[in-house]
Amino acid sequence: MTKTSLLTTATALLMAIALDTAQAGPAQKAVLEHFAALAKNADTGFQGFSAERGKKLFFDQHSGGKPETPSCTTCHGTDPTKSGRTRAGKEIKPMALSRTPERFSDLKKVEKWFRRNCRNVMGRECTPLEKGDFITFMANQ
Amino acid sequence: MLLKRGLRPFVALALSLALSLALARADLARAGNAKKRAPEKVFKEECGACHMPFPSYFLPAASWRAIMSGLEDHFGEDASLDEEVRKELEQFLVDHSARWKAGKNPPLRITELRWFRGEHGSMTRYRKRLSKRLGHEVKMSECTACHRDAERGYFDDD
Structure with a gap:
């Protein structure tokens, strides 16, 4: 890649992240940058994350995972600004960053929950693109 | 010479100051090592993420070992952990487990x-x-x- 195109891509990436996450703090931005780099690696045509795609991922009914948890909404509820509930009955704080400001700030934690929950709901790992889209959606809720 | 009567209170003060400084440094060293969470805190956070962290003394060691070796299908949920955390948690649970011995099939619930x-x-x-x-x-x-x-x-x- 030429220096110019590299610079352009980097700027585009950063702008995409900046524009999509009005409320994200530095920790969330760092996590998003991590996924952006991975997404770019996987697909050179990567243009940035999309809250719309993230929203679809959250609300969709998936078939590859466990029948008891066909959707993220099964446990998190259909309103990201409200609490969800685990299958064991414990309350889950809202996914919306505006309600739970510490969300998506710890990469290890983020990776742990994506690993578990994508497997539960979809029967597979989420791609870096999906993870970034999801966080982008929730950062704007 | 230090223990001459008049000097004793000062010596005592100096010694206690030195002791508290040493203890404070040890404390700071522990606090500064912020990445290493105390095992009980790890237990409360990890084992209490989806349900109340069940008291470890309700089940014997063999039960905990069985549960901790099958976290990818933890009563129907994927509760997998990084190996380092998993090992630490298993040790904590075993250390604080019930003293009675499980039979051939350790109870899981x-x-x-x-x-x-x-x-x-x-x-x-x-x-x-x-x-x-x-x-x-x-x-x-x-x-x-x-x-x-x-x-x-x-x-x-x-």
């Missing part, structure tokens, strides 16, 4: 232990009413639905 069933029964009708009142299905594993201070180990308040 506290709610199916004989003493537990003796205490509670199945409470089907009561749970139905409670589930309606609370707005979600209350399972026997949700101790805090009836035992408000269960997370602190108190179960006598029901």
